[in-house]
Amino acid sequence: MMAWVLEVNGQTATTVKLQETLEDLVSLDRLVRQVHWNARGTATYSLHELTGEFHADLDSQQDIFAEQLSILGVDPVVSFEKLTQNVHAVPNANQKHMRKAGIDLLIKHYQQMINQVKERMKGIDDLVVEDHFIGLRAMLELQQWKLKLEQEI
Ligand SMILES: [Fe+2]
Numbered sequence: 061m062m063a064w065v066l067e068v069n070g071q072t073a074t075t076v077k078l079q080e081t082l083e084d085l086v087s088l089d090r091l092v093r094q095v096h097w098n099a100r101g102t103a104t105y106s107l108h109e110l111t112g113e114f115h116a117d118l119d120s121q122q123d124i125f126a127e128q129l130s131i132l133g134v135d136p137v138v139s140f141e142k143l144t145q146n147v148h149a150v151p152n153a154n155q156k157h158m159r160k161a162g163i164d165l166l167i168k169h170y171q172q173m174i175n176q177v178k179e180r181m182k183g184i185d186d187l188v189v190e191d192h193f194i195g196l197r198a199m200l201e202l203q204q205w206k207l208k209l210e211q212e213i
Pocket of ligand 1: 096112
């Protein structure tokens with residue numbers, strides 16, 4: 061367990077994981093938000109509503125991870141690059157065939173983030189931080205499941 065108390069540039073392995081997860085959350089939130097804004101036709105109203113609901117939960121999770129970093133003495137910082145990296149990839153979901161492309165894209169990104177969260181949870185010896193990761197994983201899996209239901213409409 062020594063690895064978890066070693067500091068690298070003022071950060072511990074745990075704060076690096078929190079920081080990376082905060083950046084991924086911001087990036088995923090931008091993607092969800094763009095799909096939300098693109099889903100504005102009658103065929104995509106339910107997707108618009110769903111992604112609006114997801115954004116609120118993703119925003120709360122960003123706050124939890126950012127403030128946990130502050131508690132551990134590290135400034136939460138998200139780069140401009142992270143804020144914009146997914147936005148270009150979002151199809152305009154206004155029409156029905158593009159709606160499917162938007163949902164598929166989100167499901168793929170949710171899976172990537174779920175995999176990363178599962179990997180980062182390994183070896184965390186701080187129960188509060190572990191609890192944050194468990195809560196985040198549960199939220200991501202629930203949202204991805206709702207997207208899969210939306211895919212069938
Ligand atoms: Fe909205």
